[in-house]
Structure formats: structure tokens, C-alpha cells
Amino acid sequence: MIGFIHKHKQSITFSAGFLLALALAFHFTGHYDLRQLTLIAATVIAGIPITIKAFQALLMKAFSIEMLVTIAVIGALFIGEYVESAVVTFLFLFGDYLEARTLEKTRSSLKNLVDMAPQEATIIRDGVNVTVPVEEVVEGDRVIIRTGGKVPVDGKIVTGHASLNEAAITGESVPASKKLGDQVFSSTVIDTGYLEIIAEKVGDDTTFAKIIELVEEAQESKSKTEKFLNKFANIYTPAVVVLSVLVYALTRDLHLSITFLVIACPGALIIGAPVSSVAGIGNGAKNGVLVKGGEVMDRFAKVDTLVFDKTGTLTKGKPEVTDIKVFHSHEEQDLLRLAAQSETASEHHLGQTIVKEAKSRNMALEQVPEAVEVIKGNGLTAAVEGYVLAIGNRKLMKAENIPIPPAAESYAVNREKAGNTAIFAAVDGEIAGIFSIADQIREDAAEALAQMRKNGVRKIVMLTGDNQHTAELVATKLGLDEFHAELLPEDKVAFVNQLKQQGHVVAMAGDGVNDAPAIATADIGLAMGEGGTDVSMETADVVLMADKLMQFSHAYSLSKATIRNMKQNTFFAVGIVAVLLAGVLMGSVHLASGMFIHEASVLIVILNAMRLMSFNRKKVQREKDLAPVHV
Incomplete structure (x- = not known):
């Protein structure tokens, strides 16, 4: 029934x-x-x-x-x-x-996301092309996608090249060019081209499936305002019954007390905050920003201090080797080969840059390093081809009791002043060379930071493990309030804690892996990682899927707009109830008309919240395109 x-x-x-x-x-x-x-x-x-x-x-x-x-x-x-x-x-x-x-x-943004999910996949099995439901694709399957087709799983390209629309993942509609070895994600669409990929993540493990799951969870979670209003309603509603009985006792007018009872219903009050939260989170998802719930939105809106890692956050995170300086009798090619073979044991982006440089020179990195010791934030030591190598910063050289000759120190300082990171390489306890590595400041960094200052951020700080000179160069070009260089992960945590103790509400942005401790310590942890790595999506409060700082600016202004919208709805709902009750007691509002106004007020707060669905950051017109800046 x-x-x-x-x-x-x-x-x-x-x-x-x-x-x-x-x-x-x-x-x-x-x-x-x-x-x-x-x-x-x-x-x-x-x-x-x-x-x-x-x-x-x-x-x-x-x-x-x-x-x-x-x-x-x-x-x-x-x-x-x-x-x-x-x-x-x-x-x-x-x-x-x-x-x-x-x-x-x-909730249309979530529905639109779900509708984007591919239903079928074409795979090669036993040498034959077979079309199967996407649920039947398993890891290791070779998947074919043609022009106009949706990528059904996460995987790596093994054949072909194509232009992909990755809006389902990043919120950005500008096509991305993909080639052999690149990663592609489920629900992205091939505009032009042909690809064959090896399935690495399927079903609920794909990045797209995790996005849907996170958005669903976020829209179900409650902000502090919502929790307070729910508790308030549990007290308010029975109180209305008591008051209506009191009205009848004083007036002996049953019609008046019944009207009072209906008009005092807190419908708009209860619905106002949740609908704002859902609409705000939905807008974020549509624009490639995952905000994990109403409470996160509430905290994010109060942030007054931003803390950034440098590499991969303020910079593109795609560093390149710009120079290799060798000392004594060492040869450049030999030193690069030894260093690259040692760095194959490291996941650090600077180490991987050295490996990438060696591979670009067609070097065979066959030797597996032995006795590898990674010193977090400083570098590593390893044994390769009978040599003992130490590769890292000055702190590592000091810890390993390896003296840096004046000529090497002078060269390193000059390279750092020019915007490079200097990586020292020692062979058998002697400085053998210095690798100069440079990154680029993100084109949208200056504009995004300016917008966030305009929206209420008072202080912007950069914390980096990089050298003092490179850090100063980035901080100066971006107009940061503070920067602190040559920090270990635990130093970043201590600094974030210090800011919080001073009364600041802190958002920490990093790559979601190396900066995980500081991200977890901050009031709001924000991860930047294209495609959303597992770590970043699980540990951060906010995830930027397109890996762009303008998305950070959008997320920050969206959080403020969402909380402002909640307050508008709450004040409007309370005001309408107060006016209606006054009208009831004065005899100018009756049951049917009062109920009509009451229901209209509920719809008004919902329509007000729906404005958040079309909320977008203002497009600032640039006088000229920002050219890449080497640091």
C-alpha cells in the first residue's frame, strides 16, 4: 500500500x-x-x-x-x-x-556524469575484434577506440594517436593530444584519431567511476549549517505544536491555532541549506573540481591563507635537464647513464627527469641499482656498475661527508640564480657533476592568485624543498607574501601547524603524494593531479582534475558563493515564517493563502540555490597571452 x-x-x-x-x-x-x-x-x-x-x-x-x-x-x-x-x-x-x-x-551534473559512462567496448580477443559490455572488459585486454568513440577504461596507449575531449574528467573541453605511451581515462571521447590501449583500470576502479562515487558521497554529506538546522527543526517543530495550543488557549479560536500550526512549518528553512550544498558541489563536478562535501565547502569558504608547494603546483611539474656540468675526468654521457640508472629506483620528479633525459639520448638503462637508500627530501645513494653514487642536494652531500669544491659551488649558485635546480652527483665520494633542471611557472598562476586575493585570501606562502635562489625567483615573479626553501616534508607540516596556531584558516595545495602530510594537516587539503591519482583523490578535501590553478580559484569563489547562498536561503526562510506568523496573529493571513505563500517560499529558496549551477569564475580578459616563464 x-x-x-x-x-x-x-x-x-x-x-x-x-x-x-x-x-x-x-x-x-x-x-x-x-x-x-x-x-x-x-x-x-x-x-x-x-x-x-x-x-x-x-x-x-x-x-x-x-x-x-x-x-x-x-x-x-x-x-x-x-x-x-x-x-x-x-x-x-x-x-x-x-x-x-x-x-x-x-543534481543534473551528477546525472550528466553518469550518462557519460560508456556502455560497450571493442576489444581484441584471440585475434578477433569483439564488442562486449563494458563490465566484461578485464585488466590486460587490448581495447580499440575509433573517432567519435568513448574510452571505456583507464589504460595506456600502445598503438595510434588521437585528439581527446577530456571534459568528463577535467571539465576542460579543449581537446588534448595523446600519443604512444600516454595515459587515457574512461569516458573521454576521441574527436579524431585511432587508439589501441591496454586496460589497466576497469569497472569501479576507473578514475571516472571514482569521480561519480566522490560526487555522490559529497552531495549526501552535510555542512555544519545543515546539521544545525536539522537539530533546530527537531526542537522547533514540536515547539510549534505547543505554541499553537497556547494560541488556542488564549484566543479560543481553533481556526487561528490551526492556521498558526501550518504556517509555522519550517519547510524552506530545512530545504534551503542542503539544496545550496548539492548545487554547489554539482557545479564543481561539472567544472572538474571535486569538493568532498558540504562541511569541506564550509571550511573552504573561511580560508584566508594559501600554502603552495612549488614543483607541480605553482610550476607545471614537467622539469627538463637544461645542462650537465662534469668535473675532473668524468664524461657527461657516462655520468648521465650512472645517475639515470640510480634514479630508476626513485619516484621523485627530479630523479625521473634525469631518467627521461637519458632515455631521450637512447641510453639503455639495464643495470639495476643496488643498496639504494632514498633520503626523503634530499636525494638518494646507490651502487651501480661497481660505483657508489650520491645524487641530491647540498644537505645530502653534507650528510654523506662529500665536500663540494668552490668551483662546483660557484657554478651551482649561478645556475640557481638563473632559475635552475642544481642536483649534485657524486661518484665514490667525490663530486663528479651537477645536473641543472628547470621547470616553468604555470601560465595561469599569476591570474589565479590575483583572483583569490580579490576573493578574500590575505596571505599566500610557498613551501618547497628546492633551493633558495630558485624559490626566490618564483616567489618574486608571482608576488607571494612568503617563501621558505630547502624544506623537508616534516618542515612543511610544522609550518602549516604554526599558521593554524596563529589563527589562520589554511588551505594547502600540493601533488597529493610528496605533500600528503602537509595536505592532511591543513584545514583544507587540495591536490593537483591531472586525471586524479588514487592518492590525491583519497587524501585531499578538494581535487582539481584538470591540474590548473584557475580551477583552484573557481573552487574557492564557488565555496564562498555556496555558503553565501545558504545564508540567503536561511535568512529568507526565517523572515517569511516570521512575517506569515505575524500576519496570522493579526488576522490578515489565512490557512490557504498562508500555505500558498509557504510553498512558494520553499520554491524560491530552491530556485535561488539553482543559480549556483550556472555559477562560473569571471573570465578576466588578458591584454596579451602569458608566455611560459622558466624557473
Whole structure:
């Protein structure tokens, strides 16, 4: 019975509306008895789902809005106010219907995401091309995607090249060029080209599936405002019943007390905050920003201090070897080969840059390094081809008791002043050479930071493990308030804690792996990683899928807009209830008209929240394109 009513709630609503219209026709034709019977029928039909919901809430020891309406409708029937009982029940159901339809629109970004998921995949099995449901693709399958097709799984390209629209993942519609060895993600679309990939992540493990899961969880989570309003409603609702009884006791006017009971329903108050949160999180998902819930949005809006890692955050994270300086009798090619073979044991981006340089020179890195010791934040030591190597910064050389000759130190300082990171390489306890590595400041960094300052950020700090000279160069070019160089991960954590103790609300942005401790320590942890690595998506509060600082600016302004929208809805809901109750007590607001205004107020707060769905950062017109800056 309950299931049937829930399933046909829309039909019940419009049936009640039809009966109301019929009653109006009977009124104008003078059939008053038929009018009264039709109004009672409309009340009963529309009142059944409301009463059932009220009863279900009572079973859960909750005093719901439906309970207030049910009491009021029974009272109206008792005193013979059939018009008002019918209108109130119909308006309540119709308002519920409109709310549901409107809320569906606020969740449209999630629905759109789900609709983007591919249903089929073409794979090669036993030398034959076979089209199968995407659920049947397994890791290791060779998958074919042609022009116009959706990538069904996460994987690596083994054949072909193509231009891909990655909007489903990054929120950016500008096509990305992909070639042999590049990573591609589920639900991205090939604009032009042909690809064959090896499936690495399938089903619920794909990046796209995790995005949907995170957005679903975020939209279900509650902000502090929502939690407070829910607690408030649990106290407010029974208090309204007590007050309506008090009104009757003082006035002996049952109609007035029933009207008071209905008009005081806190519908708009309860719905206002959640719908703002859902719409804000949905907007973020549409623009490639994953905000993990209403509470995160609430904290993010209060951030006044931004802390950035340098490499991969303020810079592109795609460093290149710009120079190799050798000392003594060492040869450049030999030193590069030894250093690259040692760095194959490291996951650090600078070490991988040296490996990449060796591979670009077609060097065979066959020797597996032995006795590898990675010193976090400083470098590593290893044994390769019978040599003992130490590769890293000055702190590593000092820790290994390896003296740096004046000529090498002077060269390193000059390279650092020019914007390079100097990596020392020692062979058998003697400095053998210095690798100069340079990165580029992100083109959107200056604009994004300027926008965030405009939106309320008071302090921007950079914390980096890089050298003092390179850090100063980046900080100066971006106009940062502070920078601190040559830091270990634990130093970054200590600095973030220090800022929090000073009363700052801190957001820390990093790559989600090396900066994980500091990201976890900050009030808001933000990870930048194209495609969203597993670590970044799990540890951070906010994930930027397109790996762009302008998305950070959008996320920050969106959080402020969302919380502002929540406050607007709360103040409006409270104000409407106060005005209506005053009108009831003064005799100028009646049950049906009050209910109409009440339902209209619910729709207004929902429509106000829906504005967040189209919220977007203002496109600042640049006088000229920002050229890449080497650092």
C-alpha cells in the first residue's frame, strides 16, 4: 500500500488538483453539496500520502512537517473548513512535487556524469575484434577506440594517436593530444584519431567511476549549517505544536491555532541549506573540481591563507635537464647513464627527469641499482656498475661527508640564480657533476592568485624543498607574501601547524603524494593531479582534475558563493515564517493563502540555490597571452 502510494504520488497530486477544479465548477453552478463532497474527497486523497509520511516519521521518533499538516487538516475538517483542508493538502503535495523536480535539476551534473559512462567496448580477443559490455572488459585486454568513440577504461596507449575531449574528467573541453605511451581515462571521447590501449583500470576502479562515487558521497554529506538546522527543526517543530495550543488557549479560536500550526512549518528553512550544498558541489563536478562535501565547502569558504608547494603546483611539474656540468675526468654521457640508472629506483620528479633525459639520448638503462637508500627530501645513494653514487642536494652531500669544491659551488649558485635546480652527483665520494633542471611557472598562476586575493585570501606562502635562489625567483615573479626553501616534508607540516596556531584558516595545495602530510594537516587539503591519482583523490578535501590553478580559484569563489547562498536561503526562510506568523496573529493571513505563500517560499529558496549551477569564475580578459616563464 505504502509502495503503491509513493509510486503514484504524482498521479494522486494531480487527481486532487482535478477534484479542486471540479469543486470550483460545482460552486459556480450552485451545487454546494457536491462541492463539499468533492472537497472532502480531495482532502482525503491528497491527505493519505501526507498522513502516511507523518506516521513513518513518528515511528522513527521524529516530529515532521507532515505531522503538523496532518493535525491542521484534521482540525480543519473538524470545524468544517473543507476548502482550506483541500487546498492545504493539494498545495503541500504539489509543492513537494515541484521541489522534487527542481532538486533533480540541481543534481543534473551528477546525472550528466553518469550518462557519460560508456556502455560497450571493442576489444581484441584471440585475434578477433569483439564488442562486449563494458563490465566484461578485464585488466590486460587490448581495447580499440575509433573517432567519435568513448574510452571505456583507464589504460595506456600502445598503438595510434588521437585528439581527446577530456571534459568528463577535467571539465576542460579543449581537446588534448595523446600519443604512444600516454595515459587515457574512461569516458573521454576521441574527436579524431585511432587508439589501441591496454586496460589497466576497469569497472569501479576507473578514475571516472571514482569521480561519480566522490560526487555522490559529497552531495549526501552535510555542512555544519545543515546539521544545525536539522537539530533546530527537531526542537522547533514540536515547539510549534505547543505554541499553537497556547494560541488556542488564549484566543479560543481553533481556526487561528490551526492556521498558526501550518504556517509555522519550517519547510524552506530545512530545504534551503542542503539544496545550496548539492548545487554547489554539482557545479564543481561539472567544472572538474571535486569538493568532498558540504562541511569541506564550509571550511573552504573561511580560508584566508594559501600554502603552495612549488614543483607541480605553482610550476607545471614537467622539469627538463637544461645542462650537465662534469668535473675532473668524468664524461657527461657516462655520468648521465650512472645517475639515470640510480634514479630508476626513485619516484621523485627530479630523479625521473634525469631518467627521461637519458632515455631521450637512447641510453639503455639495464643495470639495476643496488643498496639504494632514498633520503626523503634530499636525494638518494646507490651502487651501480661497481660505483657508489650520491645524487641530491647540498644537505645530502653534507650528510654523506662529500665536500663540494668552490668551483662546483660557484657554478651551482649561478645556475640557481638563473632559475635552475642544481642536483649534485657524486661518484665514490667525490663530486663528479651537477645536473641543472628547470621547470616553468604555470601560465595561469599569476591570474589565479590575483583572483583569490580579490576573493578574500590575505596571505599566500610557498613551501618547497628546492633551493633558495630558485624559490626566490618564483616567489618574486608571482608576488607571494612568503617563501621558505630547502624544506623537508616534516618542515612543511610544522609550518602549516604554526599558521593554524596563529589563527589562520589554511588551505594547502600540493601533488597529493610528496605533500600528503602537509595536505592532511591543513584545514583544507587540495591536490593537483591531472586525471586524479588514487592518492590525491583519497587524501585531499578538494581535487582539481584538470591540474590548473584557475580551477583552484573557481573552487574557492564557488565555496564562498555556496555558503553565501545558504545564508540567503536561511535568512529568507526565517523572515517569511516570521512575517506569515505575524500576519496570522493579526488576522490578515489565512490557512490557504498562508500555505500558498509557504510553498512558494520553499520554491524560491530552491530556485535561488539553482543559480549556483550556472555559477562560473569571471573570465578576466588578458591584454596579451602569458608566455611560459622558466624557473
